[in-house]
Amino acid sequence: MSIEDPLIRRRPLGGGWGVAAALAVQALCVALAFACGAAGGWAWSWTLFLAVPLVNFVVYGMGSRRTL
Template identity: 35%
Template sequence: MTDYSDPRRTSERLSNTDRDEAVARLAAARDDGRLTPEEYDARASTTRMAVTRGDLTPLFSDLPLGADAPLVYSTPPSGAIPTPVGTPGARAGALGGAWGATLVALSPFIAIALFFLFGFTSSFTWSWVFFLLIPIAGIVVYGPGARYRR
């Protein structure tokens, strides 16, 4: 669901798909009883003629965003880019992308294989050390050096 009040995107031109999605949101608001049929008709016709995202801002300003709505922006300091507020938090991205995540997922199996390989060839006395590879792989891939995405 789109937040039309994003100050960084008010001058962005709309596509036909964007207009159709906006009309669908208005229809959902009408079906929920938030808009009368007359209000819906007026807003839907304005939405179909809208050129930029800023044209849609007043049409949705009194309607709540959905549960899956994106971000609400705070007022930024002068010259700064607005930052998202009230989001669930940044999710950590795996260092190395899919390869790093796969390495972490396979690290228990690698540790078991090394445990038995070195245990049977030499001694099981120090073979348990290979199980330390599991948290080490997690720390390296998802630790402070990992990239963060929104």
């Protein structure tokens, strides 16, 4: 059984492009949520905020690879 060092850095999925894509999706989702809410769709605009943690989970969590 091996014990992994928690201080080893993890590289995001896609490297720099993955980080840029995550930031773009977050900004787009927030802007769309406020735009839909301003158009009278406050009841459903909150669902766009669910994409923010989902994208972060894929880029930084599940999809990241260990670097040595």
